Amino acid sequence: MFFVVTVLAIAVLAFRLLGVAGVGRFAGWQVCAAHGMAVMLVVTASAHFVPAGVTFMPNHADMVRMVPPFVPFPSFMVYATGVLELLGAAGLVLSATRRAAGIALAALFVLLLPANVHAAVADTPFNGEVATPLWFRIPEQVLYIGVALWAARSGGTATARRANAASRSRTGEPAVRAPSR
DSSP states (O other): OHHHHHHHHHHHHHHHHHHHTTOGGGSSHHHHHHHHHHHHHHHHHHHTTSOTTOOSSOOHHHHHHHSOTTSSSHHHHHHHHHHHHHHHHHHHHSHHHHHHHHHHHHHHHHHHHHHHHHHHHTTOOBTTBOOOOHHHHHHHHHHHHHHHHHHHTTOSHHHHHHHHHHHHHHHTOOOOOOOOO
16 A cells, blocks of 8 residues: 555656646646546556456455445445546546546545455455555545545636646746636
């Protein structure tokens, strides 16, 4: 699980470095966080679909073992949450859908919390390694919820217009004004 937090951190920093290098899309930390979380989600979602025979990374069977006994159709739920993570990742990279995607992902992370608690309490191994302790899993989920909500604040039409105007002002181009209503 520490690997996933590392992926998130490195991706956010890499996008921010692109912003510092002049890539206007990554001029702000919130947008970089949205894209970094999208990268993280593609990595985590992939585990939902990896066959059980694959041992170099978490696989579908590992994810199914995390599902609490009260959740019906655990294998289907693992596939479904993998699809939701991929949709959330796509939603985060598009400014127009970032707000909705961030809020939906925060809700998904809350709904996934029981699986993380169950895996820690039941000492469920993940990828053949020792189970991640609860003291790490809960703050990790809180981090993901916080990043998703923070990134969501950078979405929407008005934010896109501000980013466009800021990008144009740095390059010396005239700002494009939105039509008044």
